[in-house]
Amino acid sequence: MAYVGDNLTSFATEKPERSALKCGAAGWTWRELIRDIEAVECHIQSRAPRGGRIALFLHDPTALLICFFACVRTGRVAVVADAAWPQGLKSVTLSEVKPDLCIDDKSFAADCGIKSRPERLARAQEAPPGEADLFYAGFTSGTSGAPKGYVRTHGSWLKSFELSNRAFGVTRADRVVLPGGLTHSLHLYGAVCGLACGREVVLLHRFDPRAVLSELGGAGSGAVLYATPTQLHYLCEAARRSGPVDTVRQVLASGAKWRDKDRTALAGVFPKAQLIEFYGASETSFIAVSRPRDKVPAGSVGRAATGVQLVIGDPHDPAPAGRSGPIWVRSGMLFSGYICGDAPQTRWRDGWLTFGDDGYLDSDGFLFLTGRGNRMIITGGLNVYPEEIEAVLEDHPAVAVAVVAGLPDSVRGHRLEAAVQLSGPLPDAASVLRRHCAARLATGKVPRKFHIRENLPVTAGGKPDIQRVVSDLLHGEGKEDA
Template sequence: MVKQEKVWHSRYPKEIPITIDYVKRPLYDDLAESAKKYGQKKALHFMGKDISYQSLYDEAKKMANYLQSIGVRKGDKVAIMLPNTPQAVVSYYGILMAGAVVVQTNPLYTERELTYQVNDSEATVIICLDILLPRVNQVRSHTSLDHVIVTGIKDYLPFPKNLIYPFIQKKEYNMVVKVEESNDTHVWQKIMEHSVADYLESTIDPEEDIALLQYTGGTTGHPKGVMLSHYNLTSNVQMCETWLYKIVDSESNKQNVVLGVLPFFHVYGMTTVMNFSIKKGSKIILMPKFNATDILKAIDKQKPNLFPGAPTIYIGLLNHPDLEKYDLSSIEACISGSAPLPIEVQERFEKITGGKLVEGYGLTESSPVTHSNFVWEERINGSIGVPWPDTDAVIFKMDGELEPAEIGEVGEIAVKGPQIMKGYWKNEEETAKVLKEGWLMTGDMGYMDENGYFYVVDRKKDMIIASGYNIYPREVEEVLYEHPSVQEAVVAGVPDPYRGETVKAYVVLKDGAALTEEELNEYSRKHLAAFKVPRIYEFRDELPKTAVGKILRRKLIDEEKEKQTEEVSSV
């Protein structure tokens, strides 16, 4: 049994409790409660259209009713393949009300990725956009799908945008999909017109019943389905409430407005934007895709006070050529996740908005948040902060034994708490690898200081070993980000016949900036030990990213290996 003093509790302000008396109930009860409290307040804003809490609740009940009418029963899996739209929120809560399990599916998935996830999850129903229907139809005969529910962006657009949108869709996607209704293909609008706002409620055990199968990124091997219970998700939302204690419930005259840029099909956006907002009775500004101009306009016009995001989102806004034309002063608090937050980005964003931007930390397997800096109190730049209420964390030595490391010693971060997953779906072997004596082994390298602040130095698998030296990409990236001409940077270890691995930097320059490899190399040598300096620099127009803007380092490494294999085979 691992025991250590939770020294971080001494850093907590009086407003944040170290333990919470959790309300253990189904996740969808939060929507029912908010509809009761704030029925006519705005729940969603989408491209000019507002939807009240009562309307959102009624539509979710209609979806639950319809799903049950086509045979969905408690524990069945229903996939959602939608961007941030009203339909995504209605579907999510409707599926849960029907007693089923949500399977979040990235709308960008290829046919191969979609086939794998549908079959692995055993989903019998999928809810998708009309422009995605051809892709879904291509895989249906190879999957467990019995039904498809189809909707379109225009379904929730106000007049006259709903009439104009089909022409925009044809121009942008070169398609207008005509949906033929049948026994296994169902049209969203008709469901909402004819279904009854009532459903047969299942008996839910919040701690045991799975609410969500959330698939990991799959950067190594096949993606794994993370089993998150109703309690896993509701406990993390309640932790979020205590951490953001100045973000009051909408029972007050002021209603919170949350910018919904992070996709809800990613667990970070799902918890910190959708579930948190629904619990608090906040209004969500739905942004179906990242477009810096659209986001700046939304902030200027809709005045959100809460803006969860990722570093690349904030970087994209800060480097917009017309940034000074927009008023961003409504922003009060932002928690950045999914990737390390460069200090330069943090400081500049705070100066422009007047709000607070702090770095947090979490994983899909932890619903997702486990750590964060304090928003309004002490924070340590470069740190991921301290564990949230009821969350324990430790640094284990790298010898494979569950032995805590010394203060300041680098090891593997492990976490424990009510938000930790039940395990991987149909994968006991992988579950056993990461859940040890109740601890979730994160695979992240880090250390803890004497005050209980945690620091991530890098992913265990991303550490570069060059000529016997351990090099942490994040440290090199922080230096590159400080160069005034660099907009984005990522560092990876690429195969090297002499050093084993060598450090390569992939760099995107700011618009209008000019920088040579020699100049960047000279700069790096001034700020890094010689063995950490990149040996190769590659300038790119953009870097590959996930849906939440996390740079895909592994994809770059794979590209490099393929390139070297091709060079060898051509000799």
């Protein structure tokens, strides 16, 4: 593969009537998929220069995926934005990114020629993109809450595809099922990697645990599921009523630390599946991989992935085993920089990259995460990583999800408070959870207040929306237990 998506035309020739893409009642064979991608390619080539940025604001994940491939196969940069952004945020981001073309729901339907024009326009003859060319820009939260846009080269994702195939052993026979929106880099990567490697990809318009289980149950053997740990938790909850699914061959989890109790529960939901966790970031692709055969210690995210160098603290003077510090990475899968937004914790040094996550390595090379540097809370002079407290709370059998925040306090600087979503009844929940934390944490790390929520807000990618939770706590919204 010389560039992302260059095999799609050959797949359309080799297996034209085989299913390539499905979302709800809509479906595409490989022949239909390449037809629609080429129609959008003609539109893009006539309106944006080679190397130009194409902003994609599309609610329909299939339209987004078709436009994505049309951009990257013609040497343009697909700027994948969230169509649900409020107009103010959209306007500010566009003013910084300065796209050459924007495609939204209306313009896609009117101008892109998908299944609506009888004539076929000839594609312009251009040299194909190369591995060093930029092809994709996505967004993740910046330090101010505004999105920061990262950009990747074809080569960085091609190397990621190679690692996926080698480490996970996925074959062309597998169906790849994506339960969330494609603005989340995990789900977009799974969809693009799946199609680029000749697999059928199944998308869902939104995350619905029962719909995901139904799709997996009807998939036949060989289904592969990409999901965040939060999504997998809700799948386990839904499966208590619907029963296990034995058609899933592999579950690939990323986006947050996968709790040991959730992994154990999921083994009962997908009894024939290999459960794999990988740790990385939008800027890095894969960093560490945890597979069942690796005998990974509890709490670890695994060892460095093949081709990845990993050190803690300082790339030229690494910290000893057991000492926490910034995580530094070097590999061929790293991003190329930011096109907008503020990211002071992302730094380069002699080919090494650090991006705000802290952790430590044990004597056997297993990586343990201690938190995000930009989430660290100073309370009463004590440096606290909220992730440590969240992990303790989520270890309680009645807790589904927890978010810990530091709120302004005139005495301590910040005070620790926890917003908790329960998985079942828990009388006098605040007192029970306070005792649970006190038995496992230093006194200064026990939250001063516990806020019990019926549901915590989640991002489009299925992870807890920390910024919204903190905003709610600051404004005193929801039920509160002192």
